[in-house]
Structure formats: C-alpha cells, structure tokens
Amino acid sequence: MTTLPPPSDRTRVRRLTDRAAYDQATIHAILDAGVVAHVGIVDGTTPIVIPMAYARVDDAIVLHGSAKSRLVMQLGAGAEACVTVTHLDGFVMARSAFHHSVNYRSAVVYGRGEAVLDDAAKYAALEAYFEKVHPGRWRDVRPPSAGELKATGVVRIPIAEASAKVRTGGPKDDAEDMALPVWAGVVPLVTTRGEPVRHVPDGD
Amino acid sequence: MTTLPPPSDRTRVRRLTDRAAYDQATIHAILDAGVVAHVGIVDGTTPIVIPMAYARVDDAIVLHGSAKSRLVMQLGAGAEACVTVTHLDGFVMARSAFHHSVNYRSAVVYGRGEAVLDDAAKYAALEAYFEKVHPGRWRDVRPPSAGELKATGVVRIPIAEASAKVRTGGPKDDAEDMALPVWAGVVPLVTTRGEPVRHVPDGD
Numbered sequence: 001m002t003t004l005p006p007p008s009d010r011t012r013v014r015r016l017t018d019r020a021a022y023d024q025a026t027i028h029a030i031l032d033a034g035v036v037a038h039v040g041i042v043d044g045t046t047p048i049v050i051p052m053a054y055a056r057v058d059d060a061i062v063l064h065g066s067a068k069s070r071l072v073m074q075l076g077a078g079a080e081a082c083v084t085v086t087h088l089d090g091f092v093m094a095r096s097a098f099h100h101s102v103n104y105r106s107a108v109v110y111g112r113g114e115a116v117l118d119d120a121a122k123y124a125a126l127e128a129y130f131e132k133v134h135p136g137r138w139r140d141v142r143p144p145s146a147g148e149l150k151a152t153g154v155v156r157i158p159i160a161e162a163s164a165k166v167r168t169g170g171p172k173d174d175a176e177d178m179a180l181p182v183w184a185g186v187v188p189l190v191t192t193r194g195e196p197v198r199h200v201p202d203g204d
Numbered sequence: 205m206t207t208l209p210p211p212s213d214r215t216r217v218r219r220l221t222d223r224a225a226y227d228q229a230t231i232h233a234i235l236d237a238g239v240v241a242h243v244g245i246v247d248g249t250t251p252i253v254i255p256m257a258y259a260r261v262d263d264a265i266v267l268h269g270s271a272k273s274r275l276v277m278q279l280g281a282g283a284e285a286c287v288t289v290t291h292l293d294g295f296v297m298a299r300s301a302f303h304h305s306v307n308y309r310s311a312v313v314y315g316r317g318e319a320v321l322d323d324a325a326k327y328a329a330l331e332a333y334f335e336k337v338h339p340g341r342w343r344d345v346r347p348p349s350a351g352e353l354k355a356t357g358v359v360r361i362p363i364a365e366a367s368a369k370v371r372t373g374g375p376k377d378d379a380e381d382m383a384l385p386v387w388a389g390v391v392p393l394v395t396t397r398g399e400p401v402r403h404v405p406d407g408d
Binding site for chain 1: 219240244247270274286295300310312334341347349384387390392396
C-alpha cells in the first residue's frame with residue numbers, strides 16, 4: 001500500500017479517527033470517483049468555496065475554468081487551497097436520533113495552486129476530465145483551437161498533503177435501544193446517468 | 205419574488221452572469237434540495253473545506269456535529285464561513301471540446317457562525333435535518349437524551365449574503381461546428397435512494 005507522507009497537523013483527522021485513511025490508493029479512488037470538487041481559498045480573511053470540475057493526473061488534481069475566473073487566477077498565482085471531494089453513499093438510520101449518521105467517502109487535499117501553462121499539459125488535464133465524463137469522447141469532438149486553449153485556465157494542486165474519511169456499514173445503536181420498535185438500517189444513495197437527451201439545433 | 209439584500213462584493217457573480225440568481229426562492233430551493241454542504245472556514249491563512257450535514261430553518265442554515273469538532277467549535281465562536289451547496293444535474297456534451305459544460309445548481313452563503321445553545325432551537329435544527337432524510341422519522345426514534353443533546357453542537361449561519369448560480373439546457377456550440385458528426389446533448393445525472401438495507405443486530 002503506497003502511503004503519502006505522514007499526516008500533517010492539518011490533515012490529521014482528529015475525531016472518529018477509525019474513519020480516517022491516509023494511503024494513496026484510498027485517496028485516489030475517492031478523487032477518481034468524482035467530477036466536481038469544492039475548492040476553498042482565502043480572500044483577505046474570507047473563505048470562498050466554489051464547485052469546480054476536476055480530474056486527477058498522476059499525483060495532482062487538475063482544475064480548469066475560464067482563464068479569467070477569479071479562482072483560476074488566484075490558484076494560478078499560488079494561492080493556498082483546500083480541495084474537498086465528497087460522495088454521500090447513504091443515510092444511516094439508527095434507533096435513536098443521536099446515532100443517525102451518513103455513509104460517505106471524502107478526501108481533503110491541501111496545497112498551493114500552480115498554473116499549468118504548457119499546451120501539452122493543458123491538453124492532458126482536459127483529456128483526463130473528458131475521460132471521466134465519457135471515455136473516448138476527447139478524440140471525437142473538435143479539439144480546442146489555440147484561442148480556446150488560451151482562454152481555458154488550468155491549475156494543478158499536488159496531492160501531497162491529503163486525508164480521507166470513510167464511513168460504511170449500519171447504525172451503531174446503544175445496547176439498550178436495540179429492542180425499540182424502530183426500523184433501522186441504511187438507505188443507500190446512488191447517482192446514475194439518465195437517458196441522454198440529444199441536442200437538436202434551434203430546439204434548445 | 206422575495207429578494208435578499210442586493211449582492212455584496214463577494215456574492216456578486218462576476219462571470220457568466222446570466223447564470224446568477226439572488227432571489228430567496230431560488231436560493232432556498234437549492235439549499236432545501238441538498239443534505240450535505242461544503243463548509244469553508246479559515247484557520248490561520250489556510251482554507252479548510254469540510255462536508256457537513258445541514259438543513260435550512262427559516263433564513264438560516266443549521267449545521268450539526270460533535271460539539272467537540274473543530275469546525276463546530278470555531279463556527280460556534282463566530283468564525284467567518286462560506287457554505288456551498290451544489291447539485292450536479294448533467295453533463296453538457298457539445299460538438300467542440302471547448303463548449304462542454306455541466307448543468308448544475310449551486311448556492312453560496314457567506315456569514316459568521318452562531319452557536320445554537322437553546323435546547324428547543326437545537327431540537328428544531330435536528331428535526332429539520334431529519335425531515336429531509338425521512339419525513340416523520342424524528343417522531344419515531346428515541347429522542348436525544350440531555351447528555352446526547354449536550355454532545356451535539358448546533359450552529360447557524362444566517363442566509364443574508366448569498367447567491368445562486370444555475371445552468372440548464374443544451375450545449376451552445378459555435379455555428380460552424382453544428383454540422384460536425386458528433387453526438388451533442390445532455391446526459392442527466394440523477395441521485396436516487398436505493399432499496400433500504402435493514403440492520404440486523406450482530407449482523408453489522
């Protein structure tokens with residue numbers, strides 16, 4: 001099992017530490033299962049959290065957006081970021097209100113943004129994102145023109161300081177509640193792709 | 205249409221402004237459709253983004269967690285927060301790479317945390333969350349004991365400074381790409397509840 005460096009002060013999970021994981025395989029799997037990350041930066045003293053499409057390329061998260069967007073510009077200039085990806089897998093229904101919970105997988109990555117300026121690296125980042133959306137599609141569509149590529153800002157956050165937190169399984173009720181006449185268990189949550197809706201020109 | 209105060213410097217959407225909304229109905233609807241928010245705070249100079257279960261009670265977002273969790277403690281002490289809720293509704297597949305997009309609804313709320321200490325208000329916050337998970341369940345389960353309620357930290361963030369961003373509809377391709385032999389349209393993403401899995405004592 002490949003491990004990242006030992007957890008830092010900010011990645012060490014402090015509560016419910018049995019849910020914590022720091023190994024690369026767990027963190028990569030959580031990142032690879034998602035499409036939108038919540039990216040936090042600090043603007044003055046204010047936290048800003050914005051959803052962004054992302055992909056993983058080797059040991060970095062790559063984000064893209066308009067080259068003129070505030071977030072892309074600040075990350076490209078080296079802003080400190082926290083990138084969080086969460087999958088909500090189910091509602092854990094206990095016999096007591098207190099022991100209700102959710103099953104989830106989340107990964108938190110801390111790092112400074114780095115602008116990706118090289119055309120080949122920008123292409124690779126965009127292709128990695130397309131592979132998640134629809135494998136093979138990158139080769140089917142009209143590729144970005146020089147101007148479009150310039151208008152697309154790509155930034156990377158190294159996956160060096162990261163942690164994961166995972167909860168699975170059923171409720172953990174207190175022994176004295178087990179006989180209560182309350183349905184207990186897990187209601188899974190599943191995200192699926194629906195029937196594609198073809199775009200008809202002028203019918204949009 | 206009830207409106208919130210005019211957008212502030214930090215809530216005014218700067219790019220793709222035709223996707224922006226500031227009215228209360230849009231923002232409440234996005235918040236009410238979600239269960240987990242990404243909550244950003246600043247720790248020193250570091251942004252921290254953590255997923256948290258939430259609900260809306262009137263004009264506030266209420267979050268709960270362990271009273272001892274760092275986030276709950278800092279929010280309860282008045283930390284500045286950014287609470288973001290995102291629904292990813294579909295992949296927008298264009299004929300060119302550049303015009304690919306996603307359909308989504310997101311709401312961003314800025315505000316300082318406020319500790320909710322009154323027992324009745326804590327109950328109301330927890331009940332609001334339970335109503336989202338499973339309407340009526342709050343009345344069926346064993347309610348929190350005094351000790352459990354004390355161990356549960358509840359904080360509120362007023363929904364006073366907020367904005368929404370929404371994209372719907374098909375791809376917006378360039379006119380000269382419309383005849384390309386590329387499938388274009390929208391692949392919807394839908395989150396549904398799966399078959400509940402009953403918890404069997406000792407079978408967990």
